[in-house]
Amino acid sequence: MKLPRPHADSAYMEFAKLYSAAKFNLATSGMMSYPLRELHFRVDDLEINGPTGYGYPPLLEAIARMKGVSPESVVTAAGTSMANHLAMAALFAPGDEVLIEEPTYELMLNALLYLGAKVRRFQRRAEDNFALDPEEVKRNLTPQTRLIVITNMHNPSSRLASQETLRIIGEMANETGARVLVDEVYLESLHHPPQPTCFHLGRQFVVTSSLTKAYGLSGLRCGWILAEPELAERIWRLNDLFASSPVHIAELLSVVAIEQIDGIAARADRVIEANRGALVSALEGHPAIDLVMPAVGTTAFPRLRNGDVHKFRRYLRENYETSVVPGSYFERPGHFRIGIAGDVEMTREGLSRLASALSNWQG
Numbered sequence: 595m596k597l598p599r600p601h602a603d604s605a606y607m608e609f610a611k612l613y614s615a616a617k618f619n620l621a622t623s624g625m626m627s628y629p630l631r632e633l634h635f636r637v638d639d640l641e642i643n644g645p646t647g648y649g650y651p652p653l654l655e656a657i658a659r660m661k662g663v664s665p666e667s668v669v670t671a672a673g674t675s676m677a678n679h680l681a682m683a684a685l686f687a688p689g690d691e692v693l694i695e696e697p698t699y700e701l702m703l704n705a706l707l708y709l710g711a712k713v714r715r716f717q718r719r720a721e722d723n724f725a726l727d728p729e730e731v732k733r734n735l736t737p738q739t740r741l742i743v744i745t746n747m748h749n750p751s752s753r754l755a756s757q758e759t760l761r762i763i764g765e766m767a768n769e770t771g772a773r774v775l776v777d778e779v780y781l782e783s784l785h786h787p788p789q790p791t792c793f794h795l796g797r798q799f800v801v802t803s804s805l806t807k808a809y810g811l812s813g814l815r816c817g818w819i820l821a822e823p824e825l826a827e828r829i830w831r832l833n834d835l836f837a838s839s840p841v842h843i844a845e846l847l848s849v850v851a852i853e854q855i856d857g858i859a860a861r862a863d864r865v866i867e868a869n870r871g872a873l874v875s876a877l878e879g880h881p882a883i884d885l886v887m888p889a890v891g892t893t894a895f896p897r898l899r900n901g902d903v904h905k906f907r908r909y910l911r912e913n914y915e916t917s918v919v920p921g922s923y924f925e926r927p928g929h930f931r932i933g934i935a936g937d938v939e940m941t942r943e944g945l946s947r948l949a950s951a952l953s954n955w956q957g
């Protein structure tokens with residue numbers, strides 16, 4: 595079927611939903627599921643309908659407390675995905691110039707194109723381990739740029755940008771009157787100490803995030819946008835066109851989850867610590883790949899030294915029952931992405947199989 599307009603789909607999502615599963619699944623970037631039975635709540639405290647107008651106040655307050663912002667700056671949305679779409683739709687008009695990192699998460703690029711942005715790119719280079727370089731942003735910023743779009747940590751590489759780097763980019767944005775949209779969904783995985791959101795760096799910053807990636811709570815679809823109150827108000831009004839009302843049971847459970855977030859985060863930390871150790875044991879210095887071990891985050895993004903990554907993915911799946919994401923979905927076809935937030939036993943075995951596959955791969 596021909597889609598009614600360009601960029602109205604995502605090849606990556608199709609891959610993730612239909613073709614990425616395997617017994618040893620290293621293709622997901624988010625924390626393994628947090629079981630509902632481990633959340634403490636009473637069924638009697640849940641309700642189907644509730645006082646949801648422009649946000650359910652207890653959820654706005656819970657997110658605001660967690661992020662250290664005022665509830666007027668919080669807009670809730672169905673995951674970071676919808677948060678990104680809403681924020682972008684509110685931040686530029688069709689034909690406006692938007693500057694976005696490359697490589698990036700495909701959904702962000704496609705959402706920009708779908709919404710009619712005139713897209714410009716700035717590079718995050720593999721040689722610099724995908725660092726966010728303000729000079730590179732500056733070279734590509736023009737007086738027409740309305741918005742700069744960044745992921746932090748970076749998907750696919752998990753590279754963390756410092757507050758200072760983001761502050762410099764915020765200053766540049768101010769000079770041209772642009773906003774800076776930062777998707778912080780992976781930043782949520784830094785709990786000790788919690789990483790401050792860049793929202794505090796100035797009114798030009800708009801931040802999106804959710805409970806999906808760091809906590810294993812994807813199914814709650816608890817996403818949010820942080821924006822200065824006037825903009826937040828406009829985004830709420832725009833949301834009436836897209837989502838109107840949220841799922842109230844999910845809002846109630848999201849409040850419960852945020853109240854218990856320390857325990858949920860501690861479990862996630864144990865998973866990541868164990869899996870990071872397994873990643874290092876399996877792949878550090880492996881001669882078949884170039885990889886700087888990521889210091890933080892839930893993914894790694896090595897380059898395959900020899901051969902075609904799609905062929906390697908098939909070889910890995912068919913012979914080792916293990917899956918990774920080809921880098922072509924992240925604009926870097928010579929790389930592949932490994933997720934390290936899955937079940938510890940499964941991930942350790944998957945990484946060991948991946949190491950064997952790499953050793954036996956003929957290219």
Ligand SMILES: Cc1ncc(COP(=O)(O)O)c(C=O)c1O
Pocket residue numbers: 623672673674675676699745749777779803804805806807812817
């Ligand atoms: C950078 C980035 N933003 C957003 C999402 C989607 O997040 P959510 O499940 O909260 O919609 C992903 C998922 O892979 C992502 O990588």
